[in-house]
Amino acid sequence: xxxxxxxxxxxxxxxxxxxxxTEIVFGEKMLATxxxxxxxxxxxxxxxxxxxxxxxxxxxxxxxxxxxxxxxxLITPEDRMFIRNNGVIxxxxxxxxxxxxxxxxxxxTTKNYSxxxxxxxxxxYTYQLTLECGGxxxxxxxxxxxxxxxxxxxxxxxxxxxxxxKDLLADVGLKPDAVxxxxxxxxxxxxxxxxxxxxxRGVPIGKAMQDETLVAxxxxxxxxxxxxxxxxxxxxxxxxxxxxxxxxxxxSIRNIxxxxxxxxxxxxxxxxxxxxxxxxxxxxxxxxxxxxxxKSLVTYPKSGALIPLGDTFEVRGKAWAGExxxxxxxxxxxxxxxxxxxxxxxxxxRLAWQPWTAKVKLPRKGYYEVWxxxxxxxxxxxxxxxxxxxxxxxxxxxxxxxxxxxx
Ligand SMILES: Nc1nc2c(c(=O)[nH]1)N[C@H]1C(S)=C(S)[C@@H](COP(=O)(O)O)O[C@H]1N2
Ligand SMILES: [Mo]
Numbered sequence: 001x002x003x004x005x006x007x008x009x010x011x012x013x014x015x016x017x018x019x020x021x022t023e024i025v026f027g028e029k030m031l032a033t034x035x036x037x038x039x040x041x042x043x044x045x046x047x048x049x050x051x052x053x054x055x056x057x058x059x060x061x062x063x064x065x066x067x068x069x070x071x072x073x074l075i076t077p078e079d080r081m082f083i084r085n086n087g088v089i090x091x092x093x094x095x096x097x098x099x100x101x102x103x104x105x106x107x108x109t110t111k112n113y114s115x116x117x118x119x120x121x122x123x124x125y126t127y128q129l130t131l132e133c134g135g136x137x138x139x140x141x142x143x144x145x146x147x148x149x150x151x152x153x154x155x156x157x158x159x160x161x162x163x164x165x166k167d168l169l170a171d172v173g174l175k176p177d178a179v180x181x182x183x184x185x186x187x188x189x190x191x192x193x194x195x196x197x198x199x200x201r202g203v204p205i206g207k208a209m210q211d212e213t214l215v216a217x218x219x220x221x222x223x224x225x226x227x228x229x230x231x232x233x234x235x236x237x238x239x240x241x242x243x244x245x246x247x248x249x250x251x252s253i254r255n256i257x258x259x260x261x262x263x264x265x266x267x268x269x270x271x272x273x274x275x276x277x278x279x280x281x282x283x284x285x286x287x288x289x290x291x292x293x294x295k296s297l298v299t300y301p302k303s304g305a306l307i308p309l310g311d312t313f314e315v316r317g318k319a320w321a322g323e324x325x326x327x328x329x330x331x332x333x334x335x336x337x338x339x340x341x342x343x344x345x346x347x348x349x350r351l352a353w354q355p356w357t358a359k360v361k362l363p364r365k366g367y368y369e370v371w372x373x374x375x376x377x378x379x380x381x382x383x384x385x386x387x388x389x390x391x392x393x394x395x396x397x398x399x400x401x402x403x404x405x406x407x
Contacts (some may be wrong), residue, residue: 004197044083047060048225054082055400057149062227064083064195065150066153069300069301071156074157081158086199087199090188096115100232100250103250107252111171112399116163118217124163126242127214127237127351128157129160129237130155132351133155134292134394136396137398138396139151142190151398154241160219162215164214165181165215165234166211174205175253175255178255179254179257180203180207180254180256181252182198183200183234184249185247186249187246199260200262201243201245201262202245203239211350215248217231229247229248232248238292239292240268240289250383263284269286269394270388270395271285271287293397294374295374296318296373298315298400307362309365309406315360315372316355316356317400318353318356319356321376323351325354328375329344332373333368335369342356342372343357344356365405368404368406369401386398
């Protein structure tokens with residue numbers, strides 16, 4: 001036990017040292033549970049170049065979310081992009097010698113690609129792609145679900161550049177029994193055990209073959225930021241973002257549904273049939289999350305805004321619907337009694353979120369809430385209340401609301 005604690009303490013010390021960039025003198029005298037002051041001062045702002053209003057939910061591993069008003073840009077800039085890690089961000093990445101291996105029982109051959117191979121030998125594509133964590137909105141479930149208590153900010157829609165996964169799969173050759181592509185990344189386990197894989201998820205072969213499924217090496221026109229998967233990342237927009245593996249060095253073409261860590265059991269799965277809140281659900285009654293549900297955010301004004309009474313004012317936001325598109329967005333200022341249609345734009349490309357705007361008039365001074373509700377192209381709308389309780393707290397797509405005062 002003492003040995004184990006010593007080991008954890010040492011590896012925690014090592015990672016603190018690497019964050020600080022210098023030795024912690026007398027570090028061995030620091031209690032293992034002690035949070036050094038620099039961690040408080042060095043918020044994600046300076047560590048990851050994040051906006052000062054981003055919220056840190058956990059610093060080991062790092063999990064950081066946005067606030068709704070930070071997501072007002074059409075293309076999410078790096079500093080407003082949520083970070084979700086299951087383990088420790090890899091260090092000392094050598095992009096020049098990076099190798100992506102594609103193998104697996106359903107691969108006709110095994111091939112290795114350097115970043116230069118990917119950039120020079122395959123056509124590059126750029127798409128704007130919505131990535132939402134399956135657990136976004138978890139904080140509202142009751143009984144509560146364990147895990148990061150995301151509110152609404154674990155969603156982003158940046159521009160990703162890379163090669164199509166399907167082009168790589170064609171280069172390697174698929175056997176007819178291929179059903180899934182699993183990813184492996186270079187992040188390390190919190191335990192410090194180098195043999196333990198943190199997370200290894202992936203996508204069904206049908207998703208892998210879509211034009212927009214990328215092995216990406218750029219985000220918003222630059223190298224992918226370290227926290228978001230530098231130098232190479234799988235991007236599967238519209239699926240829970242856990243399918244988009246960061247720091248990838250291996251893809252495995254499987255003849256079974258991939259069974260890496262966090263693919264099995266209850267991880268990123270919901271009950272196949274709706275259950276009453278608090279129900280214990282056996283594993284074989286849990287289904288893998290694929291397309292994310294229809295959802296929207298009010299990104300302007302900021303909740304709490306004071307609106308001068310008078311003419312109309314502009315409310316705006318974003319809407320997305322996993323693998324589907326959004327066909328209508330409505331807003332209400334009277335707690336859902338009446339709804340007005342917003343102007344909804346088309347997505348930049350398939351699987352990108354859609355901006356919307358509405359002109360709203362507040363009839364007299366006082367407190368209001370602006371609610372937004374999106375409907376997907378199959379006619380499914382966001383629920384007004386927290387939907388389908390599930391043991392791990394996934395897929396909360398309840399309507400977003402903001403508070404405003406007419407003054
Ligand atoms: N290698 C690796 N890839 C990963 C993860 C991880 O912990 N390790 N987290 C996944 C989860 S759960 C999410 S929601 C997204 C978050 O992507 P972001 O941090 O770039 O926003 O990355 C996914 N890819
Ligand atoms: Mo996630």
